[in-house]
Amino acid sequence: xxxxxxxxxxxxxxxxxxxxxxxxxxxxxxxxxxxxxxxxxxxxxxxxxxxxxxxxxxxxxxxxxxxxxxxxxxxxxxxxxxxxxxxxxxxxxxxxxxxxxxxxxxxxxxxxxxxxxxxxxxxxxxxxxxxxxxxxxxxxxxxxxxxxxxxxxxxxxxxxxxxxxxxxxxxxxxxxxxxxxxxxxxxxxxxxxxxxxxxxxxxxxxxxxxxxxxxxxxxxxxxxxxxxxxxxxxxxxxxxxxxxxxxxxx
Amino acid sequence: xxxxxxxxxxxxxxxxxxxxxxxxxxxxxxxxxxxxxxxxxxxxxxxxxxxxxxxxxxxxxxxxxxxxxxxxxxxxxxxxxxxxxxxxxxxxxxxxxxxxxxxxxxxxxxxxxxxxxxxxxxxxxxxxxxxxxxxxxxxxxxxxxxxxxxxxxxxxxxxxxxxxxxxxxxxxxxxxxxxxxxxxxxxxxxxxxxxxxxxxxxxxxxxxxxxxxxxxxxxxxxxxxxxxxxxxxxxxxxxxxxxxxxxxxxxxxxxxxxxxxxxxxxxxxxxxxxxxxxxxxxxxxx
Amino acid sequence: xxxxxxxxxxxxxxxxxxxxxxxxxxxxxxxxxxxxxxxxxxxxxxxxxxxxxxxxxxxxxxxxxxxxxxxxxxxxxxxxxxxxxxxxxxxxxxxxxxxxxxxxxxxxxxxxxxxxxxxxxxxxxxxxxxxxxxxxxxxxxxxxxxxxxxxxxxxxxxxxxxxxxxxxxxxxxxxxxxxxxxxxxxxxxxxxxxxxxxxxxxxxxxxxxxxxxxxxxxxxxxxxxxxxxxxxxxxxxxxxxxxxxxxxxxxxxxxxxxxxxxxxxxxxxxxxxxxxxxxxxxxxxxxxxxxxxxxxxxx
Numbered sequence: 001x002x003x004x005x006x007x008x009x010x011x012x013x014x015x016x017x018x019x020x021x022x023x024x025x026x027x028x029x030x031x032x033x034x035x036x037x038x039x040x041x042x043x044x045x046x047x048x049x050x051x052x053x054x055x056x057x058x059x060x061x062x063x064x065x066x067x068x069x070x071x072x073x074x075x076x077x078x079x080x081x082x083x084x085x086x087x088x089x090x091x092x093x094x095x096x097x098x099x100x101x102x103x104x105x106x107x108x109x110x111x112x113x114x115x116x117x118x119x120x121x122x123x124x125x126x127x128x129x130x131x132x133x134x135x136x137x138x139x140x141x142x143x144x145x146x147x148x149x150x151x152x153x154x155x156x157x158x159x160x161x162x163x164x165x166x167x168x169x170x171x172x173x174x175x176x177x178x179x180x181x182x183x184x185x186x187x188x189x190x191x192x193x194x195x196x197x198x199x200x201x202x203x204x205x206x207x208x209x210x211x212x213x214x215x216x217x218x219x220x221x222x223x224x225x226x227x228x229x230x231x232x233x234x235x236x237x238x239x240x241x242x243x244x245x246x247x248x249x250x
Numbered sequence: 251x252x253x254x255x256x257x258x259x260x261x262x263x264x265x266x267x268x269x270x271x272x273x274x275x276x277x278x279x280x281x282x283x284x285x286x287x288x289x290x291x292x293x294x295x296x297x298x299x300x301x302x303x304x305x306x307x308x309x310x311x312x313x314x315x316x317x318x319x320x321x322x323x324x325x326x327x328x329x330x331x332x333x334x335x336x337x338x339x340x341x342x343x344x345x346x347x348x349x350x351x352x353x354x355x356x357x358x359x360x361x362x363x364x365x366x367x368x369x370x371x372x373x374x375x376x377x378x379x380x381x382x383x384x385x386x387x388x389x390x391x392x393x394x395x396x397x398x399x400x401x402x403x404x405x406x407x408x409x410x411x412x413x414x415x416x417x418x419x420x421x422x423x424x425x426x427x428x429x430x431x432x433x434x435x436x437x438x439x440x441x442x443x444x445x446x447x448x449x450x451x452x453x454x455x456x457x458x459x460x461x462x463x464x465x466x467x468x469x470x471x472x473x474x475x476x477x478x479x480x481x482x483x484x485x486x487x488x489x490x491x492x493x494x495x496x497x498x499x500x501x502x503x504x505x506x507x508x509x510x511x512x513x514x515x516x517x518x519x520x521x522x523x524x525x526x527x528x529x530x531x532x533x534x535x536x
Numbered sequence: 537x538x539x540x541x542x543x544x545x546x547x548x549x550x551x552x553x554x555x556x557x558x559x560x561x562x563x564x565x566x567x568x569x570x571x572x573x574x575x576x577x578x579x580x581x582x583x584x585x586x587x588x589x590x591x592x593x594x595x596x597x598x599x600x601x602x603x604x605x606x607x608x609x610x611x612x613x614x615x616x617x618x619x620x621x622x623x624x625x626x627x628x629x630x631x632x633x634x635x636x637x638x639x640x641x642x643x644x645x646x647x648x649x650x651x652x653x654x655x656x657x658x659x660x661x662x663x664x665x666x667x668x669x670x671x672x673x674x675x676x677x678x679x680x681x682x683x684x685x686x687x688x689x690x691x692x693x694x695x696x697x698x699x700x701x702x703x704x705x706x707x708x709x710x711x712x713x714x715x716x717x718x719x720x721x722x723x724x725x726x727x728x729x730x731x732x733x734x735x736x737x738x739x740x741x742x743x744x745x746x747x748x749x750x751x752x753x754x755x756x757x758x759x760x761x762x763x764x765x766x767x768x769x770x771x772x773x774x775x776x777x778x779x780x781x782x783x784x785x786x787x788x789x790x791x792x793x794x795x796x797x798x799x800x801x802x803x804x805x806x807x808x809x810x811x812x813x814x815x816x817x818x819x820x821x822x823x824x825x826x827x828x829x830x831x832x833x834x835x
Contacts, residue, residue: 052429083431090429094422097445106440107430156426163430307584308608380630384566389578389631391616474583474617485616495619499585499760 003028003167003197004049009063011044013056018044020221022063026214028166031193033208033229034201036218037249042201045218046169049199050086051079084111087160091172093152095144095159100127100136103144103155107163122162130158131188150181157188161196168192170200174207186211205245209233217241280516287513290506299510305476307496312507314514316478320393320486321462321518323479324472327397328404328461333454335401336408337443340453343409344416345438356413363406371470374399379471388483391473396486399467404457411456415449416442448530455526459519465490489515571632571806573829577820579615580627580636587729587759587777588621591671592637592799594778596818612823620730620756624802632804633828635820637669639731639777640798641705649800651811657798662707668814669801672793673706673732676774678766679788684722684750685772691715691743692794700742704735707796721749728755728762728775735795736775763789809833 004026011019019041026032026049034042047053048065051072064071072082084107096103104123113119123140127133132154136147144155153173160168170189174182189198189211202208208215209229216226217238225232225241236242243249291299294312302313339359343352378398383390419442427437443450465488473485474495487495493508500508569575582589589609593599598610618624621642628634629646636647640657643649649657653668661667681689691697694715698708726736733756740752759776766774767787780791801817803809809828812820816832819825 050429052425055425055428080431080433083429088429090422090425092422094420094426096423096426096441106427106432110430110432110436159426159430306608309602309606375626380568381566383631384568387569388576389616389634469619475613475615477613484614487617495583495617496585498757499764501760501764 002026003067005064005066006045006048007064007066009045009048009061009065011041011048011053011062012060014058018221019048022223024216024223024226026197026199028197029193029195030213031189031198031200031211032214032216033212034199034216034218035203035205035208035244036224037244038203040218041221042216042218043171046171046199046201048073049167049169050083050088051077052083052088054079080110084163085165086167086169087163087165088169089153089156089160089171089173092176093149093156095147095152095155097143097145099141100144100147100155101140104159104162107159111163126158126162127155129161129192130154131184132158148181150177150184153177153181153185154188157185157192161192165196167197167199170198172201172203175203182207205233217244219244283509283513283516286506287510290503290510291513293503294507294510299507300514303478305492307500307504307507310503312503312510314489314492314511316476317487317489317492317511318514318518319478320472321488321490321515323393323486324396324400324468324488325458325461327393327482328400329454329458331397332401332404332457332461333408336405336453336457337412337450339405339409340412340416340450341438341443343413345434345442356410359406359409361406362402363410367403367464367466368470370399370403371467374467374471382483386483389473389485391471391485392483393472393479393486394482396468396472396488397482399471400461400464403464403467404460407460408453408457411453412446412450415446415453418449419445451526451530455523458522462515462519462522463490465494469494489518568630568632571804571808571828573808573833573835574827575633576827577825577831578631578634579612579821579823580618580624580634581611581615581821582624582637583617583619583758584609585758585760587671588637588639588731588799590759590778592669595669595671595799596814596821598818598821611821614823615821622730628802628804630804632806635801635803637799637801640800641734642731643705643800643802646805647802648805648807649802650809652801652817653813654811657800659702659707662796662798667798669799670707670796671778671799672709672791673729673735673795673797674776674779674791674793675726676728676763676766676776676780676784676789676791677772678769678790682722682724682772683718683720685724687718687720687747688724688743688750688752689773689792691717691746692739693792696742696746697739697794700738701735701795704738706735707798709793709795715746717743717747719747719749723751723753724773725753725771726755726762726773726775727757727765727771728773729759729777730756731777731797732759732775807833808835 002025006022006024009019009022010017022045034046036042044053048061053059053061061073065073096106101123104126105119108119108122113122124133127136132151135151144152147155174185186207192198200212212229214227215229215232217224219240225236225238232241233245236245299312299314301315302311303315304311304313305316343356347355374395378395379390382392382395423441423445424437427441468488469491472487472491474487474491475485476487479486489511493511497508593609593611599607600610601607616627618627621638624636624638625642625644625647628636655661655667657667662670675689693710693712695712696715698710698712701708733754736754740754759778762774763776763784765771767789776791777797780789801812812831816825820831825831
């Protein structure tokens with residue numbers, strides 16, 4: 001079952017075309033990786049999935065992105081509800097300058113949860129899912145900025161999970177972290193993909209191999225090849241995919 | 251490269267001397283204030299000076315309580331009027347203003363900071379005092395008029411410092427908030443504004459300091475009666491306007507008492523800065 | 537790729553225009569409330585060191601003496617304190633319910649001088665003493681005068697000088713003799729009362745026509761600071777609009793009365809008061825008369 005169906009998507013930043021004729025299906029409850037060299041459009045496509053491209057000046061989109069059958073690019077879409085269902089984690093961890101509790105509670109509060117008991121429960125559940133609860137349960141009221149880089153990123157994941165999304169978009173989530181934190185987050189994603197649809201942009205092919213079920217290879221704004229991770233890495237169908245995977249260009 | 255080194259050392263000395271001049275000026279002012287005011291305080295008695303309700307130079311009675319109350323009242327009024335307007339203006343300039351309009355508005359606000367206080371006083375005298383008189387009665391020379399003038403005077407400080415600190419808050423917070431489904435307004439007011447807390451409290455401290463220290467504009471608009479400001483519509487005298495009004499002709503104990511008034515003012519401003527510094531440090535520790 | 541964090545907030549133009557329009561209407565409909573005897577009296581006085589204030593309070597019985605001999609003002613504490621004659625003028629001319637006092641020489645058409653005890657402050661009434669509120673303008677000296685200062689003082693008391701006093705709107709003290717300058721050169725500094733300095737400026741101009749070698753500098757503050765200045769040898773003459781008190785005389789200061797000045801009690805042109813008695817003026821300044829009808833004013 002496809003969670004997302006992208007049909008004939010063209011995206012322009014001003015006069016520059018960042019995405020050309022993208023047709024793609026993203027399966028639910030699986031991890032899909034977007035790989036490709038810098039500037040090839042993978043982050044842009046990721047941001048289209050939760051309409052974060054709206055925040056960029058001079059951005060024009062044509063085509064359709066169907067999420068559960070409905071085109072999210074239409075003007076009638078409630079963007080804030082979309083973003084609740086499709087959460088995002090960024091490359092650089094960005095916890096708010098508030099307490100850990102307040103960070104996690106921000107999302108649910110935005111979407112109407114007021115009762116203290118409900119919020120407490122959501123906070124604990126999200127932090128547990130993000131494998132952070134044990135480390136922070138005694139310092140929930142302390143500032144989130146006092147955590148290490150890896151902990152902050154897990155906090156951001158917990159924050160995104162607190163609104164109970166269906167999809168988790170991750171834009172190079174480990175590129176700013178050390179190897180140990182990276183490993184912990186990859187382990188986390190392996191667990192999360194059982195419950196959520198995960199779409200991850202990554203610069204490291206090995207990460208894609210370790211974590212994802214499907215991989216999509218981008219080049220210069222086009223989808224060159226998409227398929228099961230194992231098959232794509234072992235026997236890529238397009239020559240360019242092969243060249244990239246084997247490091248002939250980067 | 252020995253020439254380069256000598257030049258470096260020379261410039262270091264120059265900068266050091268400049269810093270010394272700055273620090274020395276402050277120290278000299280402190281010495282002048284405290285040495286001038288101490289004899290008066292000793293003769294009048296510190297407690298009687300601070301808590302005395304009557305300021306009557308003819309009777310050699312010097313009590314600054316009414317002036318402290320006056321300063322406090324107008325500063326509070328200025329902060330209540332000016333700070334919210336200032337912060338909201340800064341929020342507008344940072345997050346809601348179209349870039350073309352911002353290029354006009356920001357310099358306009360900065361221009362306000364360059365207007366001399368006599369001009370503000372004159373504006374208060376010719377526009378605000380009659381306005382208060384016509385709308386609310388009384389003579390117009392009132393705490394309300396002074397607070398309004400002071401609020402306008404502290405606006406440029408509050409706006410520019412707040413706006414700078416709001417712009418310095420990383421875009422990352424904003425993106426994170428929007429990605430969670432929060433709208434633009436919620437992201438600005440619940441995430442960006444609290445993130446700029448320390449810069450904004452610096453803006454408030456600066457504004458407050460300016461309001462307490464203003465003398466010329468206050469003298470022109472306040473009525474200068476040495477009475478307790480019992481309502482918004484009666485006139486009052488602040489510590490600063492007391493000095494301006496009487497320094498020209500004061501003699502002996504009267505003159506020393508005025509310098510002692512300056513000491514009180516100095517202490518109040520120092521306390522203000524200290525409190526805000528402590529608050530900031532406590533917040534940063536968290 | 538620029539990040540768009542600024543949203544073009546387009547507040548609907550209609551409500552903003554309505555708000556601005558309402559504001560303009562409110563402001564323009566605000567007129568000064570007209571004078572009526574039911575209105576409260578807005579009292580203006582001068583600052584403590586003002587010679588005009590001391591003279592006014594002496595003449596209208598607003599000073600009380602303490603057991604230790606110190607004199608204190610009984611003017612109500614709610615009176616607005618104006619820093620000079622000019623500020624009294626601007627304050628009273630803007631407010632129909634206001635009353636103030638100032639030097640007759642500073643009067644202009646923006647305010648109305650009231651008859652006190654039936655007399656207007658004309659030169660004749662002041663000189664004859666019928667107008668109750670008049671005081672001498674003095675030049676206060678300390679010790680011997682420098683040559684240019686002495687020459688200037690001679691000019692002030694000469695016929696030409698006293699004619700200048702008269703044409704400036706003040707009352708001359710003597711007829712004086714024809715003045716011939718000694719031709720000396722130098723600098724003369726005068727410090728003091730804002731009431732006296734206008735006539736001193738006129739005297740300076742007139743003296744300059746007769747002797748261009750003397751540079752006369754006039755600094756305006758008030759009587760007490762002028763007296764203090766000359767006692768401290770910081771200037772040649774202190775300008776005072778009140779008489780010296782015992783303490784000042786004991787310092788060896790001398791006062792030379794150069795003109796008589798009336799203190800006019802002024803109100804807004806719309807004020808319907810026909811005149812006030814000294815007792816009524818006193819009651820107003822004591823705070824006993826709160827409304828204009830308390831002072832006997834009718835429509």
